[in-house]
Amino acid sequence: MSTTALETASPGRALRIGLWIAQALICFAFTSAGLVKLLTPIPQLAAMMPWAGEYSEGFVRVIGLIDLAGGIGILLPALTRILPRLTVLAALGCTVLQVFALVFHISRGEAAVTPLNFILLALALFVLWGRGRKAPIAARQF
Secondary structure (H helix, E strand, O other), X not given: OOOOHHHHXXXXXXXXXXXXXXXXXXXXXXXXXXXXXXXXXXXXXXXHOHHHHOOXXXXXXXXXXXXXXXHHHHHHHHHHOOOOHHHHHHHHHHHHHHHHHXXXXXXXXXXXXXXXXXXXXHHHHHHHHHHHHHOOOOOOOO
């Protein structure tokens, strides 16, 4: 019987690969959302996200900055191995942000837009657990 690379991969390696994939997906989603909220004029943004037209421009832009920080923080410290514990803190921040987003959307009767929030919450919790306990990244030695 022949074995495949997947069958011979250790659980530790599979976990690390899964964490990198989750981090990349979160980075893409949060960075994209942050840039849209930061760079799109409010009337156009309100057409995509009705809530954006109901709050001050400053609030919308701050949420964009928070999204951008979470997206960058979930990946960059781990990739560079410079202060990699920031990845764990970013995962915590992304988790909290998704919980708030879920409460916000459900309270507005927008449950139909929450599936992505649930997916991002699950990914953020996975990274929080994985990078915090199971497969932390060692800091670079200078």
